[in-house]
Amino acid sequence: MSFPLLLVDDDAAFRKVYGGLLRGAGHEVVEAADRPSARAALEARAFPLVLLDLMLPPDGSVSAGLEGLASLLSARPDTKVIVVSGAGDTRHSLEAVRLGAYDFLTKPVDPDVLLVVVQRALARVALERQVESLRATLAHVGADASLVGQSASFLAAVSLAERVAVSDLPVLVTGENGTGKELVARTVHFKSRRRAGPFIPVNCGALPETLLESALFGHVRGSFTGATKDHRGLFAEADGGTLFLDELGDMTPALQVKVLRALETGDILPVGADRPVRVDVRLISATHRDLGRMLQEGTFREDLYWRVKGVEVRLPPLRERVADLPLLAKHFLNQCAHLTPDGRARLLSDAAAEALVAHAWPGNLRELRHEMQRATVLAGERREVQPEDLSFTGSERPRATASGGGTLAAKVEALERREIEAVLERFGGNRTHSAEALGLSRQGLLKKLERYGLT
Template sequence: MSPSAHSLLLVDDDSAFRKVYGGLLRQSGYEVVEAADRAAARAAFESRAFPLVLLDLMLPPDGSVSSGLEQLGALLGARPGCKVIVVSGVGDTRHSLEAIRLGAYDFLTKPVDPDVLLVVVQRALARVTLERQVESLRSSLAHVGAQTAMVGQSAPFLAAVSLAERVAASDLPVLVTGENGTGKELLARTVHQRSRRHAGPFVPVNCGALAETLLESALFGHVKGSFTGATRDHRGLFMEADGGTLFLDEIGDMTPALQVKVLRALETGDFLPVGADAPVHVDVRLISATNKDLARMQQEGSFREDLFWRIKGVEVRLPALRERALDVPVLAKHFLNQCAHLCPDGRARLLSDGAAEALGAHAWPGNLRELRHEMQRATVLAGERREIQPEDLSFTGAERARPAPPGGSTLAQKVEALERREIEEALRRFQHNRTHTAEALGLSRQGLLKKLERLGLT
């Protein structure tokens, strides 16, 4: 995360200290707000949600350590998630221990080494990011219910759901593949709910959302004192998922170094939390997901072959929304029902014939996520109208009114025109890479070449 993503509060009555170290932090990309006394610090802290405060213990009016520690306690009491780095000209070990006991992230003695300050600040803010991520993951565990309903009736979709249901009762690892927005986490939750582990936790983590060091701590946890700021033991997500299911989303984004540690944990059930001396054993069922071609990645060396085969117990491919056109009106109605709370009268809106036709003609590059957001937007724009009209949709006129396929009126001609259009769109999407286009269309490369020749697209 870039430094500019954070603002810091620097509290010190020494104007020279604020000038030098405030300037250093600004040069490193941080936004720094300064306060010279407790009153200014309190006013600034109450006006903004600072993730980090640099606090001098010797503040006026009395300049005593006890009043500084009292200020520290007040800051942490107001916002427990905030990190406070205490800076003091008094290097007494007793004071530093008391500050840490009260919840300070670290204690630095003046004069502060600039390099040390920047490292401590960076680690403290990284810790804030990690704790927010973990809290978000925990809160998501409570939101299943209706959100886990798999809706659709098209053949490709039903085939994927059927395969997932058949494998759910076992403990085989499941690899869910498909484009972004196709509902991979939704399918993973469905597998968990229909497994023998349904009473246990379902713990999701996005492997592409955290840096390698933060992801390692998030997955495996750490022990108190293992690094600066580790003031207590932290249970990792592997331990959180014990007896349940761990869902590793975007596993293709995991670094090779971390892949080794994850592989060992999956094979033995044992792993070492960061800084621990003894291994921890857990019993988890793994479901992973990716929108990348892991087979090609392991051939290229960017994804470990042994991990690839370890996670690919059963592969379930979720089709893109353009491959399940029959499901678009069904899904649209499902999302409109979920949006009923946005309507003035609390009743779900209906689709007019024109809006339904526009939805059916759209290519849906964002898949289910795009359709859900489109229905939310249309519901709000429709206001008190009972039906959603084409003008409530965000598509351009060209997208909304895609012309009917040319080529005649017989069924064979319409099928050929539709086939041509789908192949042309796939070629454009993959920059005319025929291998990737064939994979996306469910064809062999040779089969695609034959169709290109037959349709005159060579």
């Protein structure tokens, strides 16, 4: 991944020679000749690496340079600063490192040494970003685990997400609450060229408009009551990576305009600022709302809709993934092993599996995960989860349970057949539209029709 560099030095010849050297090595270099111009560049854009001369105008003192270094690192602790200065005695070197400088080089700088130090610093930046993204992913492992399933509609959605991941196209993930939309967004990010960059999620429905605007775009100190210091905002935090706007359909029309402008221009304007900030962000959005209906109602902008809908990935609800229920249940039970007295994952009895198949699952994966946590605890020292360990057993509203006995596989097949029949009826027998709604290829649907005798 390529990162922009900021070269700050009052010596024009030094900037020309070493700026050219860095550009020749494939780096993007922005130059500044004094502290005010360096400060303006840092306010306009995030630079992971800064090459800084300590003795800068207007005063040219080393002490002022060290104060500026401390201020920069305080405001942007993740920035790597390589001090490049003629004031190269041991005292200044140790003080710069103590303040947090990544390295200290003394003029005249060996070009080969400079390139090696810069490359090493940028590798550290990439590693730290990857570690942070992985840490964020691990924090969500308990929420949706991994992409588990084998039903045709689910596999089709996962395949589409993985294929579009390699591009920078925006992705719109749709589906009911609890179907794992953020997990798919993370999958797209970690299979993309931006995987070493940050993955920044934000729930658009969790904050009021004013707070959401500040959270997305940032603000400057004094722009409103309580703004005691500058705040970068999530667009800037996601620079070089992915911004995930969850529940996009909950965003107000006024804020939709500002998000659209940011996506079209690549510039964001923090609240209270008079200069835009350039960002490089891939957008992934998600919503459980019907954006098509919102367009007709005038509550969602059509231009923003086409901007975020580069590729739409629709996640099927759990009731359309009946064949995945035993596999998913086992997966969540394995995750709950730490809740058992012996540390071993509980098994799913046949009776409990049949109860899962019969349930309508309005809460989707989130509900299933909760049920497996609850059942694990209530099972106690028993090796198998029984129907009485489930919250809905006894008051369940039968959805489409197979009558009589038979194996679980047979009941799942019966439910799949009924689902196919219902979709065919909905589309008047049109096999192309039915296959699309079921997440199948036309040939895949024809095979199932033949299998179930639905000719």
